[in-house]
Amino acid sequence: MESPVMKNLTILTLTGLLLGSFLTGCGPESASQANTQTEQHQPESQHSEETEQHTEEAGQHNEEAGQHAREVHLTEKQENNLGIKVETLSEGNASSTISRPASVGYDLDQIAKVGPRIEAKVVRVIKDLGEQVRIDEPIALMSSVGLGKAKAEYIRLKTELKAEKAHYEREKSLYEQEISSRAEKLQAEAHYQEAKAAYNAAAESLRLYSLSKKDVQNIEAGSDKPLSHFYLTSPLNGVIQERDISPGQTISPSETPIHVANLSKMWVMIDAYEQDIRYLEKGQSVSLSVRSIPRETFEGKTDWVSYSLEKKTRTMPVRAVVENPNRKLRAGMFGTARISTGKKPNVAMIPIDAVQTIEDEQVVFVPGKEDGSYKPVEVMLGSENEGYVEIASGLKPGQQAVIAGAFDLKSALTAQGRSASHGH
Secondary structure: OOOHHHHHHHHHHHHHHHHHHHHHHHOHHHHHHHHHHHHHOOOHHHHHHHHHHHHHHHHHHHHHHHHHHOOEEOOHHHHHHHOOEEEEOEEEOOOOEEEEEEEEEEOHHHEEEEOOOOOEEEEEEOOOOOOEEOOOOEEEEEEOHHHHHHHHHHHHHHHHHHHHHHHHHHHHHHHHOOOOOHHHHHHHHHHHHHHHHHHHHHHHHHHHOOOOHHHHHOOOOOOOOOOOEEEEEOOOOEEEEEEOOOOOOEEOOOOOOEEEEOOOEEEEEEEEOHHHHHHOOOOOEEEEEEOOOOOOOEEEEEEEEOOOOOOOOOOEEEEEEEEOHHHOOOOOOEEEEEEEOOOOOOEEEEEHHHOEEEOOEEEEEEEOOOOOEEEEEEOEEEEEEOOEEEEEEOOOOOOEEEEEOHHHHHHHHHHHHHHHHHHO
């Protein structure tokens, strides 16, 4: 029988052989574990410094890689092919000038609709369409039976007044000579005053038919000119814009077949938007350009801003009075009105197409440090106006930015990002 001491010795020997065999089989991994165990016994301060150094180097490498990934590098040929255009951002304000669609119309304060005030027949048309007329200048010769009768009555009353006046003056003289009684003098005076009142009433009736004071005074019996004739005259300086009469036509007092327009100024009706309300007011300068007259503008001022919006279009009507030299503007023309609101420019302005969206960020590309490199800068936008938008933050006036070719730069940057992701 084997003693207990020898039995224990045998077990220890076998355990040592197995452990040695296990360590030998592990090879490099065993060495690594051994090294790890050794490192665990190193001082903690030395281990912390090495860890921080490795972390800093890794962070710097990642930052450089990120910056490189957020830049696009192009050759000069690629820049030309893509039409990349860089400009210095100008200072502006979307509300300093509001550009809105507009239409041209007549200044209704300078339009005269002419017609007879008594039924009359057209004898002759003196001024035709497009001809200029001055105030009180004849436009058409008319004939009215009613007016002829009124003139005849005027002549009769004028003659009667003359006779009553002479009778009164004679009775007055006789009374002063104590030849005639006071009662006869007073009766003659009363008849004279009645005749005078009737005459004045007849003259005023003729004035109501658009005869001037001079025309009324020139009415005489036995004249070569028929009493029924009278002229339709222009009440203002302007141009015959509408003519709806011809010789022999009978015109009623309710008709106004001739329109005279003073075209030296025109009304411009502007369709402003609801967001423009806080910027618009009466008296602001307006510059109008129309499609049919390129490279020319017409200046004026706003004189009315509506207090209500149109129900269908949700636009707010604004009216401006615009100068019309040489009568180039015509009613019915369409164009664009630029209203100067007086707001001071204070932010950078950029074309709307130059702003791109990348990963839910609105960005503008700017030149990088190297030639041919471009990088996106996140921006906050303000109001838009006429194809431009305010940059509220991110870029300032005077800085350079890509204003053309931004979409292609975005596409290149996106493709570059996908390629890098696929490589990893």
